[in-house]
Amino acid sequence: MVKYSPTSTKSLILITGPSRSGKSEWAETLAIRSGKPVFYxxxxxxxxxxxxWQARIEQHQLRRPANWQTLCEPVNLAATIAAYSANHCLLVDSLGTWVANLLEEDNETWDQTSQELIIILQQATGDLILVAEETGWGIVPAYKSGRLFRDRLGMLVRRIGAIANPVYLVTGGYVLNLCQLGSPLPQPTT
Incomplete structure (x- = not known):
């Protein structure tokens, strides 16, 4: 069994995996284990x-404990994360949806937006759990926006994975702690 026990007042956790793999359920389990009030x-x-789409959202809502507070923020993720308290656990679900919401940003603006998020994540003072989809394990998308989404999300997940610990991969009904099983690559330069 994979255990989560924060060793300090700060914890940055990344959970990634394919669609319908249980990423969100694992994130919810870790949020409960934090023992802190949870903001979803x-x-x-x-x-x-x-x-x-509404049915998917409702499925997630029904799974969450009634005492969790839900924040809906499709665009200003970094500012919302910066505003939460160290006394809370913040569960962000999901980075893929956030990237899709900002797909119209030009490359320069996206680079600034993603860099701002990385800086905020490094400065975060409480428990922070991020859920991200894995999209690059299949064929290269035939359309430009699909390739742009895949590349932006893939690079963002890699950059966050370099600063998060633990990083979990949820797939095939199993949770794998990549920080224990793998070796990190150097931090990406772009």
Missing amino acids: LATAQVDLNDTE
Whole structure:
């Protein structure tokens, strides 16, 4: 069994894996184990015309304990993270949705936005759990926006993985602590 026991007042955890792998459930388990009041930061944008999307959002909502506070922030992730207290656990679900929400940003603006997030994550003072999708394990998307999304999310997850500990991969019904099993690559330069 994978255990989570914070060794200080600060914990930056990254959970990644494929769709429907249990990433969010593992993040929720870790948030409960933190013993702190939990803020659930949802990056999804509600679309009442998309019933399948609404069902997914409702599934997540029903799983969460009633005493958790939900924050909905599809764009200003860094500022929202910066505003939370060290006495809380902040669960961000998900980075992939956040990247998709900002896909229209030009490369220079995206570089600034993602760098601002990395700086805020390094300065965070409480428990912070980030959920991120793995999108690059399949074919290269045939359309430009798909490739842009995959590349931006992949690089962001790599950059966060370099500063997070632990980093979990959830796949095939298992949770793997990559910090214990793997060797880190050098921090990416871009």
